[in-house]
Amino acid sequence: MSLGIALFLLANLVAALVAAARRPTPADLMLTALLFGSTGVGVLVLLARAMQLPALVDVALTLALLAAITGIAFARRAWHAGSRDE
Amino acid sequence: MSEFTSNSLLVVGAFFYFAGTVGLLRFPDVYTRLHALAKADNLGLGCVLAGLALQALETDGLAAALKLLLIWPLALAASAAVSYAIAQRAAALGVRPWQKGDE
Amino acid sequence: MKPLTVFWRGVSFALLWWVLAEGRMDGWWVGLCGVAAATWASLRLSPPRAGRLRAVPLLRFLAFFLWNSVRGGWQVARLALRPRLDLAPTTLDLAVMLPAGGARQLMLNTLSLMPGTVGVGLDDATLRLHVLDSRLPVAREARALEAHIARLFEVAP
Known part of the structure; x- marks a missing residue:
């Protein structure tokens, strides 16, 4: 069950990447960062269950934590700059 | 019963991921695609984590289940911050929002 | 330093x-060192302040947020899977009454996960939102969110 869902999510990720490769505007490329966060973490936790590898949950947790920290650090620049820069 | 609930949650989660990908492919501009990704994928992740936590509760105990659920708020914080940063950056780059009637 | 604060953070x-x-206990001494270090660091980096978050508004805010993120996901899924794509996106400028700082940033970020809205910019007290569909009651829902955050931070909206 969880292996099937993990493969399904991977297929989603591949479809989205192919689409992003076909229209490589800067804004669309940024969307893939978001995509890897949510889909990647989902695939990792599902694989942890399917392959009986509980350590993958730690990988997923660390990935989510890093994504949160880098995301907030990245957005802080935008918060402080306001919409006036560039 | 509990296995049925957890499997249903996994399927519902997969459905929301699928809807997010469809939105990403079909929606007309970066802002509308952000809506699809930020909301549908996060809800999909939430459902998947809840389903797996329910399974972990039976086999590995409460702490393992809570650990899975702990991932969700982190992922939410990440995607809220990143989607704001992307939207702000797109606006700064002068990407005009798509409007009804364009193309 | 209140001993009670130290205690609750340690717990x-x-x-x-x-x-x-x-739930494994075999590495408990590593955990003990970690807990002590984390408590010390948290007291250094974020000393207890007078205006702390209250428990009941926090729970109400979390419930509100959870329910609305489910609604938001469902709504965008429905719009994406509809056979004929029928979107009427628009942008909305909203005057924020919350004070600058944490409260305002929390609102900006939560709005990206609420039904129909993504925050695009914050210029002083004006919040610029991208709205997925102009037929959605976005302004009313944004006000409800603002009221929740105001209660959470104990400020008048």
């Missing part, structure tokens, strides 16, 4: 360790 970090170790 929270100990719980976090217990969850991260998945």
